[in-house]
Each structure stands twice: as structure tokens, then as C-alpha cells.
Amino acid sequence: MADTPLLSIRNLSVSFATSRGPFRAVDGVDLDVSSGELVAIVGESGSGKSVAMLAVMGLLPWTATVTADRLAFDGHDMLALSPRERRRIIGRDLAMIFQEPMSSLNPCFTVGFQIGEALKTHLGLDRAERRVRSIELLREVGIPEPERRLKAFPHQLSGGMSQRVMIAMALACRPKLIIADEPTTALDVTIQAQILDLLVRLQRDNGVGLVLITHDMGVVAETAQRVCVHYAGQQVEMQETAGLFRDPHHPYTAALLAALPERASGRILPSIPGVVPGLADRPKGCLFSPRCRFATERCRTVPPPRSGPELGLALCHTPLVGGVPQRRTQAA
Amino acid sequence: MTAPVMEAVELTQTYEVARGFLSAPASVKAVSGISFRLAPRATLAVVGESGSGKSTLARMLTMIEPPGSGALFINGADVAEADAATRRRYRGEVQMVFQNPYGSLNPRQTIGAAIEEPLLVNTSLSSAERRRQALEMMTRVGLRAEHHARYPHMFSGGQRQRIAIARALVLRPKILVLDEPVSALDVSVRAQVLNLLVELQESLDVAYVFVSHDLGVVRHMADDVMVMYLGRAVERGPRDAIFDAPKHPYTRALMSATPIADPGARRERIVLEGELPSPFNPPSGCPFNPRCPLVMERCRAEMPPLERKGGRLVACWAAQDTPGPTPMQRQPAFA
């Protein structure tokens, strides 16, 4: 990429202090997002997708230790920022949308008040300007009768409406980057389609960068330009969407795609045996090795290297090409 | 055609919901006029959005709630009208697996006790025999004998769902009602549980009523599909007929809204306006008319009956008796 990316992450790791010792929830994640780009992060529950993005936002609890070689947003080093400066950026240039729309809105205040609050703190608009802008925002996210909805309390809205309000709040200060953490998981498919339409339109028309966290491969296929696959806290593969679905390079990605019922041919799905390793059974070598069809002795004992971009940056000793593991000829 | 193991005739359930202190309670028709026949070893999938009455139907089928009206036959016997003793006898024939694997197991009960409990309360087997049968069922669903004395919190979501399945099958029911059994599971674990369900259906001869909102999963599992909207069946028929040529505009919208894990797929996307109407005052006429792209004058006035059109039953005035356009002719989704 020629221009500097909006968000640039290198080797981000997060570990939590637990009663049984440190737990690495995110382990060496790299990510670049440019303006007007939609990057999806997929992975199973507990693979550290949310924690990685919360680390970018600086929203993790004190038990978390965040380390990174680089964590830059729009030219600011997020790790070196004072809390005050970070608060100024977060919410204005960098916004986040959460999974549970119902619990992300404060039930005690009206929708209008909550949108207005963001406008007041970050943009310093006065009352009348705030009202005009709020109505404009609600109309933009497709809420009918925005004037009336301003007075509504969150419990008077359905899930889809609340999620639209969340998006309107995220958009309030025209952010450069939006991180959407499973924005449609709690919604029905027909509502999900509306919300995804809205997000994609915003990203395309307004040139915002969008990081979409999800575990639904269908959503990824239909929206994203680039996909990061997370497994047990590690980023195991990153590719353009079309390439990832056509020719996955990491065995986990391949197995994940094969396990989708809509891609299966027979009655029995090619499932991945076993479960994601937890704190107690974290393998020494490749974290996926206990469940991998292609695992060798080396995979079980030696942590895998990262492949080049032509192999989807796959974190694997023997990345797949066309479903066949490639033995490395020379040490990279 | 073999005799159905389960037959539902015009099942209806209405709830009274208290609205404040002084106002009269409102009534919600959670399910109205659902009929179907379920053949032995077959799978009927029930799909629909949140609030369409899928769980309410599941509760009636498992006899947790008596239906408000309508009849339910299990192995030919009417259980809706039956007394408590008869219902008890048929209890072992219909069992259920729930959506949330974290909430459907008693946290203070060991796995072994949970699986043995149906045997304890429904049969007079000795404790050794109960244990033997529980262990056998655990092996079948892929749990190990030493899991017997562990508590649910020591298991992952997929394993808990296996435990729930073992518990439901230990009485050897003829029918298993699965209320969103894989919605809470990750893709890789979901495949394991679906495979288990397929295997068990073959080896234990159970029929499934499979409630889900995931069309990919439904297409994989179902023989017959019933699409529900606001408590009513809007389309019901063989899986291939429905997936290849959906007739009801709601079914079509549902299918086009379901994301497909294939970036090259091109298809027409019908983005529905609005959301599910409030069940307290459903629209007059066809319940789908406020969101329907094909809405006509007649739809606002008259409720369309469930009629046979093009190899399935469909409740729509606009549906034609000819094969419709297939939604699989795809166009760019969000390009």
C-alpha cells in the first residue's frame, strides 16, 4: 500500500492475569486498515477478536497487559497517548459498535439525549445544532420518523432499531474508522441484511475504514474485501476475501470452510475434531496441531513461522496450496 | 406412506399478557393453526425469525404446555386432550434439546445424574441398570465414562450439547424436538454436533423436529421445511421444493437475506423494509402484508389460506402455481 494506513498494528499481544497464571488472549496480531476498506476478522468464540480490538481502543480492564511493536491510528501512537488525548480520539475519529444493541444503550436516557451527548463532548454543538444533526443521523441510518424517535427510550426500540441508533451514535462525529464487533449476531437475518447494507454503504460512500468482527463466514463473503482468521488468539491467515474462499492456505481456514453445511456435499460434514485449546492444554508447537489433519511431529513441537503474502501470511509449517500441504524447501 | 409418529392439527396457543396495573391484559397469538405430519426417522425443520412462535410450538409438541386449541397425535394417540397419566406415558416418546447449552443443564447436577434422571423418574430400572444405560448413551454421543461424575461447568458448549442430547435420547424417544440446537455453537463444533445428530437419527430411529433460523443448517438437515411468520405457517413442503423455488415472498426474502459463504455468488437481494410487527396487534389480512414487496389490495383484507401450489403448501395470494424464479440466480450482493 502506497499511502499510510489508517490503522496499523504490528505484533499486538494481550495477556490477562488470572488466578492460574497469565493467559495470552491475543498473540502476535498484525493488521493494516486503510480508509474506505472493509476488513473482517473471523474466528471462533474466544479466539481473541474482541480483545484485540478493545486493546486498540484502550478499553481493556486493568488485569490486561498490552504489548505491541506498533499500534498506530491516524498517525497517533495509541500506546504512548495519555488517557486524555486518547479519549479525544476515541468516539470522534475511532468509533465502536457492539454486539448487544439492547445493553449498549443506557436505558435511563432518550435516544436523542444519548446521540446529543456525543455531539456535545466531541464537537461542542449547541442545542439546536445537536437536534438537527441527530435527526440527520437517524435519517441516514434509515430510521423512519426520526423526530419522534429522538424522544424514545431504548426499551421502546426493537433490536434492529437499537443497533441503528448505535450506528448513528458511532457516526455522530464522522469517524475515520469504525470497529463493529459482531454488529448483527443478535439480530434476525432480514434485519442483519438491512444493517450490513447500511454499514457497507457508509464504508463505500463516506470512505470510512471498517473492521467487522464476526464468526459468520457468509457475512464475510458478502461484505469484506480482506479477511483475517484468528485461532486461539493468533492470526493464522490474512487474505483477500475471494482468494481466501477459493484457496485457503492455513489448514484451519480450510477446515472451517469445509465444515460449513452450505459448502458440504454429503450428509456428514467434514468437522474439525476436538476443541480450541484452553489455558490448560495449550500446545507447545502450532496451536492448531492437535486438531490438524496435516500435523507432523514438527508442528507439535516447533511454533510455526509466518509465510509470505503469497501464502496468505499463513502461520503454518506446511501451508496449503489448492488443499495440498507445501513442504518448505528452503528455510525462510 | 407410513403412519406418522407425530401429527399436529391446527395447534394454536394464545397468551394473556398483563399490561400494567389497571389496563386489561392483552392477548398474544404466539402460534395459530399449525398442522403437520412427521414420518418416522424424518426431519421437519421449522424456520422463522425471532418471535415467530417456534419455541412456543416446540413447547406444545413436547407437552410442556397443553395447546390452547388443536390436536396433537403421538403414534396415533391424541395427547392434547389426554389426562395426566396418558401424557406421562407418552412423555418418553417426545424429548427435547434446548438452544442454550449453558442454561439447559442443572449446574449442581453431575453429568451422570443428569443423564440418569429421565430413567429414574420414568422407569423402575435398578440403579446399576440406569448407570449402564447412561454410560452407553454417553459413549454413543462421544463422551467418556470418566465424564460421568463431572459437573456441567467443566465442559465446552459443544460437549454440553452432547450431554443434552444424551439425556434426551436415554429414554429412546421416537421424536426429538431440537430448539435451535446449534445456534450457540461455533462453526467447527456445530459440524460435530450436526454429524452426531445425523448418525443418531440413523442408528436410533428418531424423527426430528428441528427448530432453527439458520437456513444453511436447515437445508443440510431437513426433509421437510415449515416457514413460520408471526405464529403462522406461511410455507410448508419438501426441502428441495422450498429451497429451489420458494413461493412465499417471505421465504424468498429470508433466503436472499441469508449470507452465502461464497464471495463469487451472484444473486438478487430482497431487502425487506421494516421489522416483525408487534404480536399484540398483528396486521389485518396476511400478517406479512406490511413488508411484502408483492402486496395487493386483497392481502390487506383477507388472510390467505395454506394451499397446495407447485408441490408445497403456501399461504399467499400472490404465489402462482408455477415454478417461480429461483433465488439462486445470483447478482452481486453488496458490491
Add this chain to the structure above:
Amino acid sequence: MAERLIDNATTPTLADERVNAADAVDPSGAVLPLEEIAASSVEAVPAERSALAGFWAAFRENRGAVAGLMVVLAIAILAVIAPLVAPHAPTEQFRDFVQTPPVWSEGGSWRFPLGTDAVGRDILSRLIYGARISLGIGVSVMLVSVAVGIVLGLASAFLRGLADTVIMRVMDVITAIPSLVLAILVVAVLGPSLVNTIVAVTVVYLPRYVRIVRAAALAELSKEYVVAARVAGVGTLRLMFVTVLPNCLAPLIVQAALGVSDAILEAAALGFLGLGAQPPTPEWGAMLADSREFIRAAPWIVTLPGLAILITVVAINLMGDGLRDALDPKLRRS
């Protein structure tokens, strides 16, 4: 979330491999725990704590609670072995040693370490025997009201309708009357005695247990595992006591622990009013009452039973608070 961390069980395919591995390693055929089998290829972490160990670790963090527990244990042990440790019988009157002060003040002697009361009874002995009675009242009130509270609370939660209304309205009436007045009323009807004190205090403290059990049971009833048990054919009685009750116990245990101290106080108050234990029973509240005219002349006779009550109640409350923090997962650190 924590569940994922402690998840060490695996699904069949993987598990089977591991079982085979275990068979190969261990000729006796015993299946080793997963952690040991997998140890070679897996990073080491400390083993998961059992529920009890986890509870104790959380409880131990609260110093006050541990101190409270020690004091309560000490008093309970004293009460149990009273005849062995008390220097004298609690009702024996030493006519020559009336109102002897404690050892540390002038005129005291080691024969009566805490002095004697107005009729020459050894105060230390009476306090030790009194612990039996006070703790006994506290514990028995707690046991009876918890048992009755469980039955009424569960009945009210499960039967709903009329039974629920009747039970809860009666509880409302009981709470509406000031507790001491109600206790006096009950004792007045039944006549003053130790047993009737227990009955009276039980009635006074019943509503809180009924409410706690009912609220917890209603919360549990809305969970899916209860429906699952119903589908499995579990009858109402089994559902009440086997399925739901164990899941309602945590808040009940905390309340029960705190209830002991309240019952001790209430019984002492009744004793003080002359409506509880009758002389010469060495009950702390009654001891306080008997000696209140000597508060100037011989202050220790009044102060010591008062201190005993205070120490016991504070210790039990500290322990109860710690119990609540340790049993409530929301208040626990991961």
C-alpha cells in the same frame, strides 16, 4: 468466559486418541487424567481448583471474615466443652464471694477470673454456659426458620396463584409488626420459656427466608434446565427439592449465617425483658437484665455479658459478609 479457561475436557476423536495413549503408557489400564497424558506436548499451568478450594481462596482473602470465623469457632468449641473448661457450675452460689471484681481489678482473685455476680455465681462459668444457650437459640432458630422458609418459599414459587398470595401476604403482616413487639406477643401467648423464645424469634425471622427462597426459586424457574427437567418427566416435588433448591442455596446460606446473630440479639432482648430464659438459666440477655441495678456499683457484672453478645454478633456478621463475597461470583476476582 472463565469457563473457557478451565475447559480441559475434549471431544471424542481427540479424546479417544488420548485414551489410547494412556493405555499405552499405563499398563494397569487405568485412564490417566488428561493433563498428565498431554503434559509432554503442552505448556504447564497450575491445575484447576475445585469448587471448595476456590471458595476457600476467595473467603481467605477477606481477613475480617477469617477472624470472625475463628472467633465463632472458638465460642462454639467453648460452648460444646463447657463442663470441661468452666471453673464452676453456672448456678453454684458462693455466698461468701458476692460481687467479687475480676482478677485485674483490686480485690479480684484467680478463683473467679471474671468476678462473681450479685448472688455469688462465677461470671466466667455463666458466660461459658451462656454461650451454649445463646448459640443454641441462634442456631436452632436459624435451622427451624430456614427449613420452614424453604418449604413455604418453594411452595409459593411453584404453586403461584392462591397459595403464593396467602403465604406472601401473611409474611407481609409479620414484617409489618415491629419484631420485638411480635416476639413479645408470641411469648405472651405461649408463656415465657426458652422453647417459646425460639418459637417467637423463628416467627419473627421467617419472612426473610421465605422471600429469599421464593425470589431465588423464581429466578431459577425461568431457566432452561428446569424446563429440560420437566420434559424429562421430573415431578413437581423432585423439581422443587432436587432440581431447584440446590441452586438457591448460596443466598440462603449467607442469610442464615447472618440470621444466627440476629436471633441471638432478639433472644437476648427477650431475656432482658424477662420473657426469655428464666433464672437461674445463664442466658446472656437475662444476665444483663438481672444485674442492671449494679451498673454503678459493680459494672463488670453488666459489661461482661454485654461484651459477650457484642463479640459473638460482630464475629458472626464478619463471617457472613465474607461468605457473601465468596459465594457471589460477581464479587470474586477471576
